[in-house]
Amino acid sequence: MALDRLIKNILEKKNPTVAGLDPKLDYIPDYIKEQAFQEHGCTLEGAAQALLTFNKGLIDALCDIVPAVKPQCAYYEMYGWQGMRALKDTITYAREKGMFVITDGKRNDIGSTMEAYAAAHLGEIQVAGERFAPFGGDALTVNGYLGTDGIAPLLKVCKEKDTGIFVLAKTSNPSSSELQNQEVQGGEPVYLVMGKMCEEWGKELPGKYGYSGVGAVVGATWPEQLAELRKELPHTFFLVPGYGAQGGGAKDVAGAFDEKGLGAVVNSSRALMCAYKKEGCRPEDYAMAARREAIRMRDDIAAAIASV
Template identity: 55%
Template sequence: MSIDILIDKIRQKNNPSVVGLDPRIEYVPEFIREECYTRCGRNLKGVAQAILEFNKKLIDELCDIIPAVKPQSAYYEMYGVEGIKTLYETIEYARNKGLYVITDVKRNDIGSTAEAYSTAYLGKTQIEGDIYVDAFASDSITVNPYLGTDGIQPFINDCSKYNKSIFILVKTSNRSSGEVQDLMTAGETVYEKIAALVNQWGSQCMGQKGYSNIGAVVGATYPEQAAKLRKIMPNTYFLVPGYGAQGGTAKDVANCFNKDGLGAIVNSSRGIMCAYINKKYEEKEFAAAAREEAIRMRDEILNCII
């Protein structure tokens, strides 16, 4: 099962964290930008190449200490077709380095459209006859649940068919999440009802290590809600955004874990990508700064959950 693969990588690295690759061109050191602009021009292709070089160097520096990366598709889509190519190449490069790739796309729709989204990121696209190819060969993606079971089932089917996983939005880390997710309905919040559905959906594809391929997104910025959700979804792996730049701490994320020290993987994006800026390193040391921050994050989280 895909979730078993992720757990193995977490155990091998002794690190329950994932690095979010959410690059804007201004995060890329100037020397990389200028090299790529010289080759490709000051255009979308030059930007996309600079981001790809940035991503590759970060992956090279981090791949021995982290189990996974999480590229957010919006940060690539904003740079057009060239950005989409960079997303594809980033996924491919990370997987070739042995990393588990969670592509943060937050996709969903009804029926055949949900099937198409799932095919793009989890399944295989048919060219003709028995010729099938990977469009974006992700190990996992994020999914929006607010169209109900018929919008989720195609993703669940592909998880089982292609040995992939998904993380369904339950309680997100943003400040206004409560406007919808905290609404009370029939004595429960919306996020509690979604959690119960995730728990139900997850029973369709359980792994051998006690967790399902159907995971949940639970923000680090809401530790009390996380503790409640952990009880509702005992066999669900949590993808935990909101650590670091959004204000979540290692103590905040502790409630997302089970007593076995498993059950959650914590994301940091800007905190690691931009560590060289935050820690005032020289530009050429950006990858070393990212490594230092990734190790600090790992150790801080482990100290709070073990």
């Protein structure tokens, strides 16, 4: 149930990290782009093909050591419906390789509209009796600004399809404080109000490791709030962006974990995708460079958790 499949993957691989698949064209080695443009022209199809080839290489190189991937919808949507097809194909490929897929869409709406997003990303739809999983991820990031009306439709689908959600609580960016740190009457900041709603919503999706199917997004750039929220939200699993390129280190994320070393999955995107550039190795070795960086990150975070 819930996020249990993710947690099982994390335990098996002894690795609480997720590989962000945010494939900007700039990150993709030229030889992949040239091949894609030769086949499809310098078009949206060509770009989408380059994204998919790049992703498949990363997935092949990471799937036995990294438990999950997190494709960021925006980087697919920016190549139109052709890019969205690459998103679907990426998700399918990663799941075939046993990875848990967190679709990072930050979707939000209400009622039957939110049901449509839930079906699109976590469930199935019917067309004249035929069933389809339009994108088919295992979890979806969502924005809870609209309240329970925007979350309840997801819970229903999550229960039926054994999928989960991550609700934005305290995001990694500097200006997240403008709204999220405003204190409401009683003195609680908005991010904690949102976190407590996650605990409440999560009651409908209990999990066997103690964490519900309603996780929260909390940035690695806010170590104090991470530790505060870990204490306040004992059943809420965290998705932690902001490690690496955005400035969060392993020590910063340690507070996101409980005494058993569970409770969070830490994302890295650019550092993995661009490891070959940083290493200065051959572009053809980009996937193995990502694997080396993934191992370094795994060990870095494991050491920080152990030392707490």
